[in-house]
Amino acid sequence: MKHGEHLPATGATPSPNIWHHADTYEVENRAVDRRGLIPAAMPRLVAEHGGTWGHVLDIGCGTGFHLPLWAERARRVTGIEPHPPLVEQARSRLASLDPALAGRIEVRPGTAQDLPVADHSIDVAHARWAYFFGPGCEPGLAELDRVMAPGGVAFVIDNDASSSTFGSWFRRAFPEYDPAAIARFWRRSGWTREPLLVAWETDTREDFEAIVRIEFTPGLADAILAEHPGTTVDYAVDLWWRTF
Numbered sequence: 001m002k003h004g005e006h007l008p009a010t011g012a013t014p015s016p017n018i019w020h021h022a023d024t025y026e027v028e029n030r031a032v033d034r035r036g037l038i039p040a041a042m043p044r045l046v047a048e049h050g051g052t053w054g055h056v057l058d059i060g061c062g063t064g065f066h067l068p069l070w071a072e073r074a075r076r077v078t079g080i081e082p083h084p085p086l087v088e089q090a091r092s093r094l095a096s097l098d099p100a101l102a103g104r105i106e107v108r109p110g111t112a113q114d115l116p117v118a119d120h121s122i123d124v125a126h127a128r129w130a131y132f133f134g135p136g137c138e139p140g141l142a143e144l145d146r147v148m149a150p151g152g153v154a155f156v157i158d159n160d161a162s163s164s165t166f167g168s169w170f171r172r173a174f175p176e177y178d179p180a181a182i183a184r185f186w187r188r189s190g191w192t193r194e195p196l197l198v199a200w201e202t203d204t205r206e207d208f209e210a211i212v213r214i215e216f217t218p219g220l221a222d223a224i225l226a227e228h229p230g231t232t233v234d235y236a237v238d239l240w241w242r243t244f
């Protein structure tokens with residue numbers, strides 16, 4: 001490996017699940033929200049606030065799982081990702097798409113704190129389990145102020161650790177995590193919460209076990225899997241949003 005090759009960009013938040021287990025993270029992405037509550041809520045909120053789907057920015061797009069979904073609605077889609085191997089994987093995904101869809105999508109290396117897009121050029125921004133985790137993400141919020149077009153809508157998707165079975169697992173993993181403090185941060189920053197009870201649903205128990213194991217330490221994953229049978233778990237998420 002050449003020096004610097006495959007090293008994350010400065011300012012990247014380590015994301016061991018997808019950085020080290022991209023294939024299993026793909027299984028996880030396919031398991032999340034199969035009933036489509038998140039992709040139903042976003043267009044509803046955009047429409048309610050008079051927004052458009054001209055240029056969509058996916059911040060921390062990982063392997064680009066959601067990029068085709070945005071391209072079905074938008075004129076242009078830009079995925080931003082700091083981890084070089086994931087930039088490559090997201091670009092490879094484009095090669096497997098219908099060329100008309102892929103032609104509207106671009107993947108660029110970058111971080112939420114230094115977005116490689118022009119001022120006031122973005123109509124919808126989406127960051128899913130990426131960088132925007134509450135206090136500490138102020139530089140990214142300042143970048144959103146710079147890049148969002150007037151009337152644009154930004155979305156952040158993160159765990160609601162205060163409820164659901166998955167939330168209880170998350171609190172066991174991170175006992176110091178304070179969901180109320182995180183919610184206060186977002187409200188103070190001008191964001192509104194849309195609580196959504198989604199689920200992980202996998203095709204097989206093997207897949208379910210694999211995704212539990214990339215999210216939790218081995219000991220906690222063993223305990224969770226011993227007490228929780230089956231292929232599904234209820235999972236509370238917060239869809240935070242604000243207009244610009």
Ligand SMILES: C[S@@+](CC[C@H](N)C(=O)[O-])C[C@H]1O[C@@H](n2cnc3c(N)ncnc32)[C@H](O)[C@@H]1O
Binds near residue numbers: 011013014029064
């Ligand atoms: C848990 S993954 C989620 C990926 C993708 N949003 C998805 O739902 O499939 C978090 C992603 O955020 C990226 N990331 C880490 N630090 C970041 C930063 N400072 N700005 C933007 N993205 C970042 C990681 O490299 C990783 O791809």
